[in-house]
Amino acid sequence: MAKKKMKDKRRQQIKEQKKIEKLKEKNKPVTFKCLDCGIEEDIPKDVVDIYDIFDEGDITVPPRFSCEVCGGTMEPIEYTSEQGITYRLEN
Ligand SMILES: [Zn+2]
DSSP: OHHHHHHHHHHHHHHHHHHHHHHHHHTEEEEEEEETOEEEEEHHHHHHHHHHHHSSSSTOOOOOOOOTOOOOEEEEEEEOOOSSSSEOOOO
Protein backbone atom coordinates (compact mmCIF):
# COMPACT_ATOMS: atom_id res chain seq x y z
CA MET A 1 0.00 0.00 0.00
CA ALA A 2 2.72 2.39 0.99
CA LYS A 3 4.66 1.41 -2.11
CA LYS A 4 1.71 2.26 -4.35
CA LYS A 5 1.41 5.68 -2.82
CA MET A 6 5.07 6.36 -3.50
CA LYS A 7 4.56 5.45 -7.14
CA ASP A 8 1.61 7.79 -7.48
CA LYS A 9 3.61 10.59 -5.98
CA ARG A 10 6.45 9.99 -8.42
CA ARG A 11 4.01 9.96 -11.31
CA GLN A 12 2.58 13.22 -10.06
CA GLN A 13 6.07 14.71 -10.01
CA ILE A 14 6.69 13.63 -13.59
CA LYS A 15 3.38 15.16 -14.63
CA GLU A 16 4.30 18.44 -12.96
CA GLN A 17 7.69 18.40 -14.64
CA LYS A 18 6.09 17.87 -18.04
CA LYS A 19 3.70 20.74 -17.40
CA ILE A 20 6.58 23.06 -16.58
CA GLU A 21 8.46 21.97 -19.70
CA LYS A 22 5.39 22.65 -21.84
CA LEU A 23 5.04 26.09 -20.31
CA LYS A 24 8.72 26.81 -20.95
CA GLU A 25 8.27 25.75 -24.56
CA LYS A 26 5.31 28.09 -24.90
CA ASN A 27 7.29 30.98 -23.48
CA LYS A 28 10.42 30.35 -25.48
CA PRO A 29 11.56 33.65 -26.96
CA VAL A 30 11.18 34.32 -30.66
CA THR A 31 14.31 35.60 -32.34
CA PHE A 32 13.69 38.61 -34.53
CA LYS A 33 16.19 39.83 -37.06
CA CYS A 34 16.48 43.30 -38.48
CA LEU A 35 16.20 43.21 -42.25
CA ASP A 36 18.35 46.32 -42.52
CA CYS A 37 21.22 46.06 -40.05
CA GLY A 38 20.96 42.34 -39.23
CA ILE A 39 20.84 42.72 -35.46
CA GLU A 40 18.98 39.94 -33.64
CA GLU A 41 16.70 40.33 -30.65
CA ASP A 42 14.83 37.78 -28.54
CA ILE A 43 11.24 38.68 -27.76
CA PRO A 44 9.15 36.50 -25.40
CA LYS A 45 6.66 34.40 -27.37
CA ASP A 46 3.67 35.53 -25.31
CA VAL A 47 4.48 39.14 -26.22
CA VAL A 48 4.72 38.25 -29.91
CA ASP A 49 1.44 36.30 -29.71
CA ILE A 50 -0.39 39.29 -28.25
CA TYR A 51 1.18 41.57 -30.84
CA ASP A 52 0.16 39.14 -33.60
CA ILE A 53 -3.45 38.93 -32.37
CA PHE A 54 -3.81 42.72 -32.30
CA ASP A 55 -2.02 43.22 -35.57
CA GLU A 56 -4.79 43.85 -38.09
CA GLY A 57 -2.62 43.38 -41.11
CA ASP A 58 -2.45 40.48 -43.52
CA ILE A 59 -2.19 37.19 -41.60
CA THR A 60 0.28 35.88 -44.16
CA VAL A 61 2.70 38.59 -42.99
CA PRO A 62 4.57 37.83 -39.77
CA PRO A 63 4.38 40.19 -36.79
CA ARG A 64 6.97 42.93 -37.16
CA PHE A 65 8.80 45.17 -34.79
CA SER A 66 10.87 48.19 -35.60
CA CYS A 67 14.59 48.00 -34.91
CA GLU A 68 15.77 50.09 -31.99
CA VAL A 69 19.17 50.53 -33.60
CA CYS A 70 18.37 51.65 -37.16
CA GLY A 71 14.57 51.92 -37.25
CA GLY A 72 14.38 49.15 -39.83
CA THR A 73 11.90 46.28 -39.94
CA MET A 74 12.45 43.28 -37.69
CA GLU A 75 10.90 39.97 -38.66
CA PRO A 76 10.92 36.64 -36.78
CA ILE A 77 13.50 34.12 -37.98
CA GLU A 78 10.97 31.42 -37.13
CA TYR A 79 7.61 31.87 -35.49
CA THR A 80 4.42 29.83 -35.28
CA SER A 81 1.36 31.97 -34.62
CA GLU A 82 -1.63 31.08 -32.45
CA GLN A 83 -3.47 30.38 -35.73
CA GLY A 84 -0.88 27.73 -36.49
CA ILE A 85 0.84 29.62 -39.27
CA THR A 86 4.60 29.21 -39.35
CA TYR A 87 6.68 32.09 -40.62
CA ARG A 88 10.27 31.65 -41.64
CA LEU A 89 12.63 34.39 -42.60
CA GLU A 90 14.02 33.79 -46.08
CA ASN A 91 17.67 34.59 -46.42
ZN1 LIG B 1 18.35 47.52 -37.57
